[in-house]
Amino acid sequence: MSFSEHADFPKALALAGQLAxxxxxxxxxxxxxxxxxxxxxxxxxxxxxxxxxETQMRRxxxxxxxxxxxxxxxxxxxxxxxxxxxxDPIDGTKSFVTGFPLFGSLIALLQDGRPVIGVxxxxxxxxxxVGCEGRPTRFNGKEVRTSPCQTIEQAVIYTTTPDTFxxxxxxxxxxxxxxxxxxxxGGDCYLYGMLASGHCELxxxxxxxxxxxxxxxxxxxxxxxxxxxxxxxxxxxxxEGRVVAASTEAxxxxxxxxxxx
Numbered sequence: 568m569s570f571s572e573h574a575d576f577p578k579a580l581a582l583a584g585q586l587a588x589x590x591x592x593x594x595x596x597x598x599x600x601x602x603x604x605x606x607x608x609x610x611x612x613x614x615x616x617x618x619x620x621e622t623q624m625r626r627x628x629x630x631x632x633x634x635x636x637x638x639x640x641x642x643x644x645x646x647x648x649x650x651x652x653x654x655d656p657i658d659g660t661k662s663f664v665t666g667f668p669l670f671g672s673l674i675a676l677l678q679d680g681r682p683v684i685g686v687x688x689x690x691x692x693x694x695x696x697v698g699c700e701g702r703p704t705r706f707n708g709k710e711v712r713t714s715p716c717q718t719i720e721q722a723v724i725y726t727t728t729p730d731t732f733x734x735x736x737x738x739x740x741x742x743x744x745x746x747x748x749x750x751x752x753g754g755d756c757y758l759y760g761m762l763a764s765g766h767c768e769l770x771x772x773x774x775x776x777x778x779x780x781x782x783x784x785x786x787x788x789x790x791x792x793x794x795x796x797x798x799x800x801x802x803x804x805x806x807e808g809r810v811v812a813a814s815t816e817a818x819x820x821x822x823x824x825x826x827x828x
Contacts, residue, residue, distance in 0.1 A: 569701030570683035582631050583674050586624045587688040590672035593620045594690040599666045612660045617641050620656035628652050640778050651677040655778040659755030668692055671756040675781035685785035687760045696760040698785030704763050713792040713814035714765040719821050722768035723749045725758045731774045743825045759783035762812055763790035770812040777804045787812050793819035798827040
């Protein structure tokens, strides 16, 4: 039985949308406004907006589903059990603090470690993708499908930035990307929505954490695409952080063959 047939599905789906609404409202209140930026221990930026969104999301989840666990980027894990909400309040904080509009908020509900609901919310452009296990992905309420592209030579490839690749990762990315129809850069979680809507065919990333990719899984798969690590293994909370998403099975197989070699 898919989660879309579960008794709690309607309430959980409604909550995911409400969490995205809150993320949009708080993010837009501060976007392109004066904002203090702190640095975390790993050097990545964080703001009161990241923390404010996650705080409010956690409050709403605890009220609606007090038995569910919560894992977020900014605060300690809460609870344990069958269901876990995974949150990234601002995915692309570097974009957010520099005024680039393609940052997002990521919301995923996991059942026994498997993402069954995923939301990619892009506040600045007022766009939202919602993926649910057993249902087609929707973009602003309308069903979307990935591109039918079958070959790397006809594919548009995106990555957020090549700066995150180590020497070997960059070599593999360059070998694959040099054959593509077009390569573009920038976008963070927005790229997975673009792929789900058929506007690009491959997204290749590294150094991702579970809160960076769990929400993208139902979105990509519900639109007809494939998403995995570079070796083709399913993404889990212990995945190494190298992610490849493709619009079709054939394209995914070609990409995994080259990236995972």
